[in-house]
Amino acid sequence: MTALSPLLWVAGVAIKSLILVLLLLGGFAYLLLFERKILGYFQFRVGPNRVGPWGLLQPVADGVKALFKEDIVPAQADRTVYLAAPVISLFMALAAYAVIPVGPPLEVAGYTIPLSIADPGAGVLVVLAFSSLAVYGVALGGWASQSKYALLGGLRSSAQLISYEIAMALNILSVLVLAGSVRLADIVEAQRSLPYAIVQPLGFVLYLVCAAAESARAPFDLPEAETELVAGYHTEYSGLRMAMFFISEYIHLITQSSLITLFYLGGWLGPGFLHPVAWFVLKVAAVLFFFIWVRATLPRLRYDQLMALGWKVLLPLAVVNLVAYASWAALAG
Amino acid sequence: MSAVKGILKGLGTTWRLLWERKHTVPYPDRRRVRSPRFRGRHELRRYANGMEMCVGCELCQVACPANAITVYAAENDPARPHSPGERYAFRYEIDLLRCIYCGLCEEACPTDALHLTQQFELAAFSRDALVYGRDLLVSPEASPFAIPDGVYPPFHGVTRRGEGEPAGVEGERERA
Ligand code: SF4
Ligand code: SF4
Numbered sequence: 136m137t138a139l140s141p142l143l144w145v146a147g148v149a150i151k152s153l154i155l156v157l158l159l160l161g162g163f164a165y166l167l168l169f170e171r172k173i174l175g176y177f178q179f180r181v182g183p184n185r186v187g188p189w190g191l192l193q194p195v196a197d198g199v200k201a202l203f204k205e206d207i208v209p210a211q212a213d214r215t216v217y218l219a220a221p222v223i224s225l226f227m228a229l230a231a232y233a234v235i236p237v238g239p240p241l242e243v244a245g246y247t248i249p250l251s252i253a254d255p256g257a258g259v260l261v262v263l264a265f266s267s268l269a270v271y272g273v274a275l276g277g278w279a280s281q282s283k284y285a286l287l288g289g290l291r292s293s294a295q296l297i298s299y300e301i302a303m304a305l306n307i308l309s310v311l312v313l314a315g316s317v318r319l320a321d322i323v324e325a326q327r328s329l330p331y332a333i334v335q336p337l338g339f340v341l342y343l344v345c346a347a348a349e350s351a352r353a354p355f356d357l358p359e360a361e362t363e364l365v366a367g368y369h370t371e372y373s374g375l376r377m378a379m380f381f382i383s384e385y386i387h388l389i390t391q392s393s394l395i396t397l398f399y400l401g402g403w404l405g406p407g408f409l410h411p412v413a414w415f416v417l418k419v420a421a422v423l424f425f426f427i428w429v430r431a432t433l434p435r436l437r438y439d440q441l442m443a444l445g446w447k448v449l450l451p452l453a454v455v456n457l458v459a460y461a462s463w464a465a466l467a468g
Numbered sequence: 469m470s471a472v473k474g475i476l477k478g479l480g481t482t483w484r485l486l487w488e489r490k491h492t493v494p495y496p497d498r499r500r501v502r503s504p505r506f507r508g509r510h511e512l513r514r515y516a517n518g519m520e521m522c523v524g525c526e527l528c529q530v531a532c533p534a535n536a537i538t539v540y541a542a543e544n545d546p547a548r549p550h551s552p553g554e555r556y557a558f559r560y561e562i563d564l565l566r567c568i569y570c571g572l573c574e575e576a577c578p579t580d581a582l583h584l585t586q587q588f589e590l591a592a593f594s595r596d597a598l599v600y601g602r603d604l605l606v607s608p609e610a611s612p613f614a615i616p617d618g619v620y621p622p623f624h625g626v627t628r629r630g631e632g633e634p635a636g637v638e639g640e641r642e643r644a
Binding site for chain 2: 173175176177178179180181184428429431432433
């Protein structure tokens, strides 16, 4: 393995960032189509089918539509913050993915190219940090709109997004205890014999619930509870800015699904007949499908039910899970 | 625990439905046949010889619970009659935005002139465009109905279609 010259390294990071952003945006667009199709099938419908064969060009049409929608900034709004909030949301969502490896390092012409933009030792913590920072976009967007609905929606959303972090972090800790490392690649390699979904089924299920809440997915899609709020923190947003909030929510979902794949499903490991990256993508798609399936099944929870679930059920169970595996790890040496 | 069981049961139900046949009708590529009693937009029919069946009696206007119909009757010119009766509807309007498609006007019509068709695609860009006048309501086609015997006064004229229209209709044109 040869060390890269600094210039090459910077160029590599730039190229990889561009590819990642394009992939994530494309992934978002087609995740949306995938979701609408699958939801349709769950509901006896065929879903989008007017644009392109099997509706495949629908994301393009949606994108064009979002571009040309009227962009309104409320007269009373705090302009700078109002305009910055969706950007913060989207940036944090994209940045969180920078440290997620989608496969083992590639060997090209003697160079080792890691399949993530950065591979810090504390990869897990970076993802968590960026995911948590996304709350700022939500809270600021709600505040800057100068609208009661948006403000309440923003507070609600922030309250939701933080009430899961602890249970989630404890679940991640159990994984880290088992793997003995904070590097995402090491966590995957540690699952060579058995994926952690089988080793800690309880943690797996708990994490699924937390991930749904973290990315504001049904049955925890409370930020935009249409029946109780107008639309939540993005009530006053329109056009492309609204789309940015929307995109970041979906990219959060992709990030969470990737994390579930890395933490519990053995990441890119799989029988050799497919490329590791293909295994990774397949597993992420399966997790995404699961979230859509849940959305098609469960009704939205009430706000207090969500809080009660988070603090009274998930947190204690996560503690039990952590203590069990930590003592087991300590005893086994 | 019962909650978990319920969730799993729900997931099972949706999973089963995923594989069932879809019920979507790809309208407008494929249209289903509607019930013969379907009540769509109105039409004023003609007799087989081309004469209008409507005699401008205004009974439909009275019957309409939504006040959607406006009928102004005028005397027929005996030389060039529109209808076999003494009068005809020189102005006839239905506000399709008020109409509730109850069909009471159809019931009330003594000559069976007014008829609710199968046509339901009535989108328009303005409210005014949805107030249908004679030009849209009076069917251009003749229906297979013969003028009944002994009902109308005996001055059945010849059919006048395509040979210029009486004064009232021109007035209507100007208004539009
Ligand atoms: S269908 Fe009913 S509401 Fe409509 S015009 Fe006739 S009587 Fe009036
Ligand atoms: S449509 Fe029938 S009820 Fe209405 S004015 Fe004409 S003849 Fe009379």
